[in-house]
Amino acid sequence: MKKDIEQLPQEQFERIHIDSSKAERIEKPSLSFWQDAWLRLRKNKAAIISMVVLVLVVIMALIGPHLNGHDGTTQNLRHANLPPKMQGIENLGIMDGVGNLSGEKVDLYAMKKVDEYYWFGTDGLGRDLFTRLWEGTQISLLIAFVAAMIDLVIGVIYGGISGYFGGRTDDVMQRIVEILIGIPTLIVVILMLMIMEPGLMAIIIAISITGWIGMSRIVRAQILKFKNQEFVLAARTLGSNDSKIISKHLLPNVLGIIVINTMFTIPSAIFFEAFLSFIGLGLQPPSASLGTLINDGFKVMEFQPYVLLFPSLVISILMIAFNLIGDGLRDALDPKMKD
């Protein structure tokens, strides 16, 4: 063995020099927090699929109402209660315009001499359900986003001030929160809706009136954690003022958790809107939201289950997608955090 090595030709070896100045060089490009999180998120198949689905739903909510030439508010009693019928798949035995008429299967389109296609059918007033579904989705998403944004702004400001300034300010602000948090959200929301004019704004205000508390508590806890750390002390020593410390040093550190929390606020706002509309406190006709559509569908479930089916499907898909994205983001942005 030893002989073999000795027989190796000298010229195959080369003396290398270790340059001590390059020993500390970082080979891989350094990733920012968000690039790192994105790498982790990308591995989460459920979250990525949910994102694609969510984008599709949002696109449909935007263009859906204009796709088939019907509009969601025109009533046409001649075309009332038509089952779904769609070009192409009508030959497959589903969505072919065949509905129940006193227990028998009848092609209602032929019977009522309707040439048009209502992809998801029509309701009792002859309104196109496909158009109404996407208009409703639009409204539900709008309510959820606006409510989540209000929660975010108030929650971050309140929690930030309370945590950053501490002391007496914090004491007073936290006592208020301690009392508010005892009041069940449901009760507040219902009471607020009862006294306000029903409509979009009322629902948004009702949902966000206690919604910000969760966010403010999380932000406060985070700010408390960071504000005594060395990097903040360093910034202060170098002469940064409060607003700069908050915006440049504290907020970026808290941003991850804010994003995660917002991702969970949105589905809960969607749920509350639908819930309120379902029990009759939410949007009033003729405007449509997923909740009112489900409520309409529930009333005629026995005879025309498709009226209930589509909005239920869309709301379930939305909720699942948001929850999965939220879970994915939580794992990606803050691997240490659990439910």
Place this chain on the structure above:
Amino acid sequence: MVKYIGKRIIYMFITMFLIATATFFLMQTLPGSPIASYSKLNDTQKAIVEKKYGIDKPKPVQYAIYMKNLAKGDLGTSFAFKGKSVNDLLASRMKPSFILGAQAMVFGTIVGILLGMIAALKQNTFWDYGSTFFAILGISIPSFVFATLLQYYVASQWHLLPVGLWNDGWKSSVLPSLALAMGPLALSARFIRTEMIEVMGSDYITLAKAKGANGFEIAFKHAFRNALIPLITVLGPVAAGLVTGSLVVEQIFAIPGIGEQFVSSIMVNDFATIMGTTLFFSAFLIVVIFIVDILYGVIDPRIRVAGGKA
């Protein structure tokens, strides 16, 4: 601990007082009147009706009377149900709501714990993904969507169980309980899974393995018992979810419970009943959260509820 409990009880009373006050004054700003066809009455009749319900006095006096009665536990008289006190109304409707809530809670938590354990012990297998997906469905799908699905298929298409109402013994309670159970089920499944996975990685599990304890013993005797303690914390959200759910689920299945009554009293502007039910729900949730916090500290000595100072 005593100091902490005392402080919490004071907060509970402040919260209840605020809710009662807010509800009272919000009710006064409500559009519409609780007395049907009020506008058709002449002035004398109006005066008689108003006097009967005590709404002829100035608002502050009404408020004082209401608060005084409330302190005695009297929630007032319903406007919609003639002459019936809100206390009686609530009491007569308590039973169905309570049965549904308890069944949903027990069933949901037990199945949820089982699912969560399976997921944690068979981490990253088909079982894990299956039960995690199921839990996501339970958290995501609104209870009223789930309830209508159950009602449509199980009751009205397959005729297995009654479609609604509360007159068929235990059969009437199955579907609404199932619909309500989805929330607790999903929450506890997720929670137990996370806790179990964390506990399974801890030192004392490694020690138990080193001692030669078998898998079953480790899972149940060591891991499960420690994972179970934090589950108490989800009781608060679960209780809130059950109350929210009961409003719609009782509506869907036409169950004569408190939730159904609350919704219908909103529809007819029955001030006294709305206030009474609001206070009842609030008190229930506040007490549940209080008990959860106290229990948590008692059961797990590692947690000191009084905060970091102790």
